[in-house]
Amino acid sequence: PSLAEFARDALSTEMGVTVPVDQGFTFGKVEDSDDAPDPEIDVADFEDLVFFMANLAPPPRGSTNPDDEAQGEKLFAETGCVGCHTPTLPTEKGTDAALYSDLLLHSVSPAGTKGIVVGDAGPTDFRTPPLWGLATTAPYMHDGRSPTIEDAVLRHDGEANTSREAFSSLSKDQRAALLSFLQSL
Structure with missing residues (x-):
């Protein structure tokens, strides 16, 4: 859209x-x-x-460890997170907005979730939130039940199963790098 x-x-x-x-x-x-x-x-x-x-400017990125963040950005793509958290979307002005969202609905909650059905959205469907400024927006997820970014990643289900499992299979250092990247947005 x-x-x-x-x-x-x-x-x-x-x-x-x-x-x-x-x-x-x-x-x-x-x-x-x-x-x-x-x-x-x-x-x-x-x-x-x-x-x-x-015309809103994105929040400034808060880099603390550029090497880890660069590795984390690569892992963000390799684990499939970019399938929904698209790094950039074109604007009507012909520039790119670094939202880290496709702004679409995805089924990311477990079957049986008691969500709200509106239009084409079922009870497990949620719009991919932009990730810019992520470090300052805790708690996370649609219901605010995830106190950390890592907990939010691990709560992804449905269409995001593969990405969650890929994240879970990363080494401790790789997970830290990916989380460092997300904190920098």
């Missing part, structure tokens, strides 16, 4: 805000049954929001 589509979807799904009808967009609810007149955000405010998001 584009940033505008992502914003439309997030406003509707995460915040319950209806969005203006706009040709070519398939994301976002344009009406609902509450007492507020629809759309609940007008075109100008929506465009200002998208402009603001498009």
Whole structure:
């Protein structure tokens, strides 16, 4: 999805805000049954929001051990984490955003998880969160039950089984390097 589509979807799904009808967009609810007149955000405010998001700078990277971080970045790719945590996504301006997310839904929870079903998202589906600024956002995962980044990695399931198992099979030093890389984002 584009940033505008992502914003439309997030406003509707995460915040319950209806969005203006706009040709070519398939994301976002344009009406609902509450007492507020629809759309609940007008075109100008929506465009200002998208402009603001498009121009946000990523948090500065916090490098403490460049050698470990470089090895960790390589392991991040080798273990398959980049399958969902895509290092960069193109923007509408033709530049790359280093989100470490594909912004898509993935089934990453164990079968039987009592999640929320919304639209096409099932109870085990969660949107891949951007990893930039990860070191400052504990606790982790959708429910905040992972106190550390390592615990969050080990809680991945479903589509992320292979990556979790690859991470688990790394040596202690390799795991430390990968975690050092994630802390640096």
